[in-house]
Amino acid sequence: MGNLATIPESTLVKQYIAGDEKSLAMLINRHEQKIFGFIYSKVKNKAIAEDVFQETFIKVIKTLKRGKYNEEGKFLPWVMRIAHNLVIDHFRKSNRLPKFDCNGDFEIFDVISNDELDAEHRLVKSQIEGDLHELIKILPQDQFEVLQMRIFKEMSFKEIALRTDVSINTALGRMRYALINLRKAVEANQIILTN
Numbered sequence: 001m002g003n004l005a006t007i008p009e010s011t012l013v014k015q016y017i018a019g020d021e022k023s024l025a026m027l028i029n030r031h032e033q034k035i036f037g038f039i040y041s042k043v044k045n046k047a048i049a050e051d052v053f054q055e056t057f058i059k060v061i062k063t064l065k066r067g068k069y070n071e072e073g074k075f076l077p078w079v080m081r082i083a084h085n086l087v088i089d090h091f092r093k094s095n096r097l098p099k100f101d102c103n104g105d106f107e108i109f110d111v112i113s114n115d116e117l118d119a120e121h122r123l124v125k126s127q128i129e130g131d132l133h134e135l136i137k138i139l140p141q142d143q144f145e146v147l148q149m150r151i152f153k154e155m156s157f158k159e160i161a162l163r164t165d166v167s168i169n170t171a172l173g174r175m176r177y178a179l180i181n182l183r184k185a186v187e188a189n190q191i192i193l194t195n
Helices: 009-017 021-043 046-065 075-093 119-136 141-152 157-164 168-188
Strands: none
Touching (some): 009 021, 009 075, 021 075
């Protein structure tokens, strides 16, 4: 089998999915320090870090067993994303993240409007903003344009309609589709943005 440390992650993932439990153990051993270190650096508590680490790999196992893993060659970043989301989940459950009203149309963006956050919340806020900006880039150009004007330039829909030479209803429709597409992308990437 050669040197175990040089077996590609994609091969180990395929072997685990095919029923070789040792392959997952090798993946965990290969990345344990980095993943645990990341989790611990965020939660600052060994017992909590161990719980989140365990939850991370429970989620990894469930995803692999369901055949939902499709990040070939990117195993570590994928696991780190799961760990990151579970850390945010932990803070949210322990009421250490601010609560946001999710009833309005713009709930995704409520998270970037609260300026009275401590350092921990600012870190999470910064990561969420980064995630959002990456997701926004995937929108069709017309939706991206309306969203930019509405959210980041705080333009009214009347102003947007004039600037883009469309009706107000068209501008509203583009914003609606932009938010629908963002929500789908958030779910598909398992990103936690709000409470």
